[in-house]
Amino acid sequence: MxxxxxxxxxxxxxxxxxxxxxxxxxxxxxxxxxxxxxxxxxxxxxxxxxxxxxxxxxxxxxxxxxxEPLIKMPARGNRQRYANLPIAEALELFFSDFLTPFKLGDDIGLVMKLHYREMLEPTGAWQKEIETEIKPQHEELLSLLKQHLGVTEVDIDMQRLAFAIVGMGVHMFVGQDIVAAIAPQMLTTPEAVDILAKRLSGYALAMLNNEAQRRAEEGAV
Missing domain, CATH: 1.10.10.60 (Homeodomain-like)
Structure with a gap:
């Protein structure tokens, strides 16, 4: 976008x-x-x-x-934005960028809803977005994980971890109607979105540390 x-x-x-x-x-x-x-x-x-x-x-x-850009969207894909930060700060910034659309008013909800409907009912536009938006963002997250885990190659467990982490943010968009029905206060104000980004980054860090411990115990690092 x-x-x-x-x-x-x-x-x-x-x-x-x-x-x-x-x-x-x-x-x-x-x-x-x-x-x-x-x-x-x-x-x-x-x-x-x-x-x-x-x-x-x-x-x-x-x-x-x-x-077409009906609404201003946040810039994504700049790896230098996260590369030199401590992992906790990098993850919080990652989720803050990811969730920024929730701060941009009602129309952004429609934009995101359209994009995720395209994912479920593809017309061809979704595949283009995978190549230009989703893959670069995924690679950006993998770069953070590799840096923290001290590895040079991406394996299937790192892919599992990356999808699990980003999935927490994706669910806020895909399931926004469910969130609105169950816990609407999570997304009603910019301050609430900032808190959510902070919490998700904490959960992601716990997942990452668990993976680091698993690799250490299995001698995978």
Whole structure:
């Protein structure tokens, strides 16, 4: 997801932007197949021919909604940001960056919901995101783990650990409706998001230390 700031879409009189906003909400809630072009145009206050004019077809509209920077997102993938920090600080910063979207207002929830719906109901956009966003972030985390464990090669146990750690953050997005129903106070304010990042980094450090102990006991290091 891009980091370029766009105008406030809620107040936009631009027909194209109105279509993007309406489509974001409907695609996020219903998915690509179930959301119809007619209801998107009705929500945007646009003529049905506007989609053809601006995007070519429904698939073109979806690609634009998925890839265009409707909302400013935090920069990711800069390994130097974490490399020289103590592991506890690096993990806390990692989770702070990971959870930052929860501080960016209601629309970011729709953006994230759309991206995780794409994961479950892929149209092809998800594979591109894996290559450009997910893999670099995963490699970034592996670099931290290797540094702390004092190893040079990534093995399957390190992959298991990396997926377990990042999974704690991923669940906050995938399961945000569940979180909102059970413990909404976890994500309601920027301060609450900061506390969550701190707690998750502590849990991740405990997992990492457990893996270090296992490797020491088995002579794997």
């Amino acid at each position: 891009s980091n370029t700031q766009q105008p406030d879409v809620k107040d936009s009189n631009d027909p194209r932007q109105c279509l993007l906003v309406a489509a974001l909400r409907l695609f996020a809630e219903k998915g690509f197949v179930a959301a119809t072009t007619r209801e998107i145009c009705e929500a945007a206050g646009a003529n049905i021919s506007a989609i053809r004019y601006y995007f070519g077809d429904k698939a073109g509209l979806y690609r634009a909604v998925y890839s």
